[in-house]
Amino acid sequence: MAVQAPVARMALRHRLADRGMDRTLLLLLPAVVFIVALFVYPFLYGLQLSFQPQPGSETVRNYGSGPFADYHNFFADPYLRNTIWTTLKLGLPAALVNVIASVPIAYRMRGRFRGKRTITTILVVPITLGTVLTAEGLLAFMGPTGWLNRLLLDTGIADHPVRFTHNYWGVLFSLIISGFPFAFLLTLSYLSGIDPTLERAAATLGAGTWQRFRHITLPLLAPGLGITFCLSFVLAFSVFPSAIMVGDPAGQTRVISIAAFHAAFEQYDYSMASAIAMIMGAVELIVIGLVLGWRSRLYRGATGGKG
């Protein structure tokens, strides 16, 4: 017996090692513990909190304290329910514009040319500025006395200052300014992964520029564009500071993140806030799921690139 026990343990260790489980996996432990403690646990905590309406809150007064009262409250109250459409109305156009605009520009810039690094560097600037500074800049630049309105007035295009800020358009502009460089750089990196000889081969067969783009490059690029759209949408969907600063946070641009923040830190109703956060995550994952579902039907094989 005394001899057999270590043998059995050894055998188990070998069997596990065969499947790739050995002591190296211990290196994974801190990261897994970290993610479970600071991401999975808060998420589950928020999920169960959202099914326990907070005593004394507005939800309990109007909709009782059943497990789905907070969700009932959200979908029954048009002021809360409409935040989903408000957010989608901002996020989807912003992501679409960013992706569609980045395709021709990246297509034009995929080769090597002088100044490419300068241009990509300038385009990175808005990413580092972040939404807060972009919003602050938009207020100064596009405000009623800003340079843009001054230009429009002086050139006679408009006879009174055009309202760009503190409404829907201000937020959309800020999303495009901070989101476009991101979409562009991503599209560029996907495009440079496509082998240019494929297009040259098409050209020898007599395909014109448009045909080469439409039938060679675009199909190969489409899966990458799906990912780009998803990431752009995530960025735009979580719009928060700019919706408050250059938007109209009580009306036109009352996005869902404002509703969640309002519930948590102004009404101190953490259950409602968690419920809103969960709805926000669900809506976002549905959109991403649809895009990825469409993407899975595309050709995703070799693009002929060197990678």
Place this chain on the structure above:
Amino acid sequence: MSAGTRRRVALRPGAWLVWGAVVFFMLILAGVVGAVVVDSFGTRWFSGWLPSGWTTRWYGTTWREFDLGGVLIVTLEVALAVVVISLLIGVPAAYALARRTFPGKRVVMVAFLLPILIPPITYGVPLATVLYKFHLAGKLTGVILANLVPAVPFVILVMTPFIEQIDPKIEAAARMCGARTRVIFTRILGPLLVPGMLAAAILILVRTVGMFELTFLTAGPDSQTLVVALYYSVSSAGIRAQQEISAMAVLYTMSMLVLLVVALRFVNPTQLVTQIKERD
């Protein structure tokens, strides 16, 4: 490109359109940044193309009134702590993920991807609730913990492909020559990993300094980073002179630009958004 040959600059309409769009975007960008810079140096600017006079005093007043020295120190402390801790946790995990396949690896990978895919506000609200429950939020600790949540997965995502392209035979050879695991990590893998770790560290630094949502949800009065302080100063507009806020925004832009210039010396611009390597 030699002296004798001259390329004709004749562009097709499509090219004009594309370059026009790029120039237009850059003009808007210059306007957005320029308006703030000009405002911060102006005495009064109610109408006209430029302010009526020039001054630098707003920088002094904004520095004193918002205690920017303290805010900058907090920002640095948070950013450095996040960089160091996320590397310590993330690099070993990336090594394990790059070298081993094991049952449940996909689940682990998804768990590491989710914090990047889900917007910060969505998990930030429950996270802040939990941190407040354990009395960690409102302090520096809470801000650092919250900012680590997207940083650790980011390090793992950047480092896993980097480690994958290091030949495992090098480690095997070192082991053949009698190196123990610790020696392999410090003498063999360490030096090979430095470029990747440097790139990851700089990207994390830029992202943490610019991260608004998570810091905003967890910061107390003494633990605001620069971007959160800027947000509060903008929402309290009317009490403060507009130029003070602009001066603060310029200081923020300058610090980000310094980071950006440093970052671009080490990493490719496309890496700022993904780990996909530009192949050309």
